[in-house]
Amino acid sequence: MWYIWWLVRCQPWRVLRGSLIGTAWMLGLSVRPYLVARAIDDGLRVSDYRALLWWVAAILVAGVGLAYLGIMRHRTMTFVREDASARSAAVLLRQLSRIGAVLPRKLAAGEVATVGGADVTHTSAVLTMTGPGVGAVLAYAFVAVVLWSVSPLLALFVLLGVPATVVVVGPLLRRLERVESVYRHQQGVLTARAGDIVAGLRVLAGVGGRGLFARRYAARSQSLLTEGYRVGAVNSWIEALTIVIPGFFLAAVVWLAARMAAAGDITIGQMVAVYGYVAVLIVPVWFLLEGGYQVIRGRVAARRIVALLNLTPDDAAPPSGVGRAGVQPAPDCPAELHDPVTGLTVPAGRLLAVAADDPAEAIGLADRLGRFVASDVTWGGVPLAGVALDEVRARILVADHDSYLFGGTLREILRTRAGVGDADIRAALGTASAEDVVDALSDGLATPIGTRARSLSGGQRQRIRLARALLAEPDVLILIDPTSAVDAHTEARIAQRLRAARAGRTTIVLATSPLLLGCADTVAHLREGRIVGTGTHFELLEQDPSYRALVSRRSDSGDNQESVGMDGVLR
């Protein structure tokens, strides 16, 4: 609720204007029946042509005025809601951008879509109450006063009867909605099926089976149809009741008013006006009931937004690190990284390759060195956990094998920091041997590329990722399997150029490809959680049979060896 209140507080004048106009509009609704009644009583019935002219003119003016109020109300409330939606989207956006790596663990992406879509809308809808909601209460009071002046008995009947009718019909409509929601859920399931077919379209193209999927979808669609018939049978009864109940009430009002008119207690004009007031009164009463439900729904939605906003990035500092000296300065020149878990020491300013028997261990190592998890890694002797996170992120980059590619032009994708010019981009693309990717695009660097760069091949995507990581120019670059999807020709080129491009800076490559390993200054062999050998690629090939088995991957020698402990890992 505080969140909704905050959304109101952000735009007090607009909300106030909404309330004023909303009130005026609702009151305006009751003006026309009154004017029509006066035109009948004072003009038509007594054949007073002048009076009739005046009242008719008043009806026209009131009509224009009401139209003006109506649109101003709609405009103001639309702005109020849109302002709230935009504000919610903005805070969500900032939060999502800030929270970082822990997010996928805490929240599914689908959840974000729901919060960012429906929940934002529902929350904003609550603000509608601030304008017309206030107006509804005032309008009700106003009509009450007018009715009382006609006849207290009729006033009581109408003033209590309208809310009573609405309260009876309201739950019926809720019920309608509930029945609908079951149906809609099933519809959602069917929609998911269609989406599933779309996602698997290329697979179906390769293997076949389109006919089967079409038939299966049609069968599900037909069963939803039967369900829909059932829903329709119930719904139509409920909808009929929502016509009959207010209809009976109105008939009762007419009957009562007509008897009073027949007895001479009220005039015929007043009788017609009472009939009109009932219609007018329904608007604010409905509004309040609807608003009540909107508030309930909006509160749930707002709570979900707030829950997302309350997520905090958990800084991966070790528990012991909290009490220690706090933030420590990072080494300001290239410095050694050391991982006590595996015993790996990364020499500063060199190209180190780590060949891991188990890819999961390689990823764990990268997470520790890049401080994505708590660890006792030291950097130039300083505990990495003690260095300001922002500085770690600025200087150590872990380039994941499947790091995310956002949509945008190729230039936008590659320009991850200010000061990167086209020349830098060309150079990095050259290092990543990705010039051909750009050449193949219709507008070169200015070609828009969709989210996840699905239009590119796996190898092209990988090289774009590599170029992006190189352009970040971190002091320490940790590359996880940077060439697993490219052909041997290209891999050989990348290995050579990477070495030159990163000369003098620390680079760690986690890979098992001999082409990459052969270019590294040093290779470390990670096996069963420890570094078991260090040396050049060729030294290790000579001395370490298990290393040879790992990297050469000759189907005869490698298979048996690696199948021993490997199968369980990937489950």
Add this chain to the structure above:
Amino acid sequence: MTGLPVADRSVVRRAALDLIARDRRAVAIVLVLHGAAAIAGLAAPWLLGRIVDEVAAGAGAAAVDRLALSIGVCVLAQGLLSRYAQYAGHRFGERAVARLREEFVSRTLDLPVSLVERAGTGELATRSSVDVTTVGTTVRDVVPVIVIASTQLSLLFGAIFLLHPLLGLVALIGLPSIFAVTRWYLRRARRAYLAEGAATAELTEALTTTAEGARTVEALRLGADRVAYGTQRIGQVWATRRATLALRSVFFPVVEASYALPIAAVLLIGGFFLPRGMVTLGEVVAAALYLQQAVDPLDRLLQWMEQAQRGLASFARVLGVGQKTEPENGSGPVTVAPAATGIPEPRGRASAPSGERLVVRGARFSYADGPDVLHGIDLEVHPGERLAIVGPSGAGKSTLARLLAGIDAPREGVVSLGGRPVTDLAPAERRRRIALVTQEHHVFIGSLRDNLAFAASGASDEQMRSALVAVGADWYTDLPDGLDTQLGDGARELAAADAQQLALARLVLADPHTLILDEATAALDPTTARRTERALAAVVTGRTVIAIAHRLNTAHDADRVAVLEDGRITELGSHDDLVRADGAYAALWHSWHG
């Protein structure tokens, strides 16, 4: 940005009429029932007019009681009639929606692969979810409201004519301005609401992709970039919403102001004719009340106009997907402008081929008016051999694979299987003989059995199990319900390697004689790749295999190796031959092998 077309107005109109035409009887019943209900609803103001007249004439309580009771009876009749009208309308809506979504899915399934690849599945996914649902909601919820409101309106005005033709004429005074402004509005609204929908979708996408790529955002410190990008999207949403609001700002007030016009006119004319005895006071009052009553259906019509616009826009997007190729049930085909559909997937004409020999002769190929990426390929694949195609990225390896699989046709030259051009084979026939395996794999929502069955209809459980075992997917025995275990959509996600094994098991079941492997394991991490390669080994035995490889050990194991460079085959021969020849392949092999 999108490669998928949107149907134009005339197509949408024809499709809508088509929906009605196919269920003509139901539509007629719905209209008649709603009409009857609306007539019953009109009785109340008319009876009120009668009451006014009787009371003015000095009638007593008994007459009032009788008339009030008739109002009650009319209300009851209205309720019952509208119940059955609603029900019939609901059934019609359900049928129409079911037909629409089924046709959408079947059209989607018929889309040529090349078009799907160009347009991307994202756009198609939006249409299959958001747009199909929106159309459904429109047909089920919005159309009935519009039908009811229009029926009520025409009856209300008809009733005023019946009261007195003169009053009826006067009552129409507000309509010209309403018609004019509605025309003005509808002309602009479609595009404005399309833009609004697109902007909203982009904002949602900005939020979800930021969440999906959260780790990358943190690692590369893209936070500020993402905020800037998203803020731009928020601005765009705001702008498009303002645009639609501007349209409503003209539309709503003109219509609302028009409501007062006929009421005023009827009273005025009534005042003129009443003393001359041409109309009664009751008639004028009833007419004024009818007009007041017309405000409600008109308002509803207006309110839902916006929704109807959204529905119409979505309808256009739904119809834009693909071309309905085979008209069903004798109805006319719904066609889309030819430019919209792109190149259709080659359809089969030829009979079954008489052999398994794949031959490529002088094949050249270019993507959509681009430069040639293949320059005269000649290649003969012997039945049962294992051929590896290696070469640098962008050399045209994948393109060649697509030609071999018959997904694309060469611009020049021919690719034939058993003497017949592969693209002449019906897609289903072709897939039974040649399968293309790419990095892409997809686990469909459904049971494990469903996920296997589509590759070979009629496969027994036993065959499925042995196919799974053959590719090393022994993990299936750990599943709680065996072949009936539900997969996908949050039920149970398979790891990449398992999903790839599942894809391979499908191949075992489909049993094509020729397999084209386009870097089938490239997107997997090395260990997973190794597992998958072992599974592959089980699949390929006894078949012709064309493997596009970036790992040279694959080439080493092949019978022959083709080196593809710049769209030309530069070397072709066994591994040993090529190494001996000491060309590009040999150089690479040495550097790889160390």
